[in-house]
Amino acid sequence: MTHQQEEQTYTIGELAREFDITPRSIRFYEEQLLLSPRRTGQNRIYNNKDHVRLKLILRGKRLGFSLAEIKNLFELYDSNPDSAVQLKTMLNLTEQKRAHLRQQLEDIQMLMNELDEVENRCREELAQLKRD
Amino acid sequence: MTHQQEEQTYTIGELAREFDITPRSIRFYEEQLLLSPRRTGQNRIYNNKDHVRLKLILRGKRLGFSLAEIKNLFELYDSNPDSAVQLKTMLNLTEQKRAHLRQQLEDIQMLMNELDEVENRCREELAQLKRD
DNA sequence: CTGTTACCTTACCTTAACGTTAATTGCTTT
């Protein structure tokens, strides 16, 4: 019984559609060494690991990280965590990122509050207008 | 008793230092119509309103908004909310921004979780190394 | 065989958000 590892694969077009980006972007991420899909002839074939990576890339982007930063994180994550030095470096970096995220959370909180106020004022004024 | 409204003012250098950006950036924001300080002769004089605006600009930037978007938000915020149409437009836009922020919150949550895992793994490995 | 579709590469173009440099101006401090 040959145990075929039927791993799922994707074409570049499929990924582009799924994540609502252009193939150009995906190729660009590869050019920047954030992805490295297999090939069949010329064509790129993406597997599950690539799929996950792409998702992470986009998540990182939404949070305002540059592709270079995302690449760094990948490299850290992938690097065999063998030396204490490496591990400590990693801890430092995660702490930096954490600080960044905390700042963003704070910003979001303040903005949300302001949006609430604006919205309330709007609603009141709308109500006023209706009353006439 | 002449009630002097001693409003606080700032030079461009003071603002730059306070917010840890360059004067160039502040002038650029003005060029993009996000600020419009008074002048004494050639020199720019910023008041409290400008100070608040600058803070908002930077907050917006940290959240990934473009200067153009921030400008739009300012204009909406400033526009006299007189017509029902205007108010409804505003409500729509705030809802859009809200969705954006929610997405970011979700992203941050997932990233935080992943950072936690990575960190824990690192700490365990460090402990391992020490034990030898 | 022709056309369509999806993929490919190469190469140049674009936009946002400043950085950098240069040349100038007006204090104020020595």
Add this chain to the structure above:
DNA sequence: AAAGCAATTAACGTTAAGGTAAGGTAACAG
């Protein structure tokens, strides 16, 4: 008066993240 400092304008340079156009290949449909 000279020097130093903070401000000014103008203009060109830079970087990131793709967009876009041109030309080419492979598979398949009619």
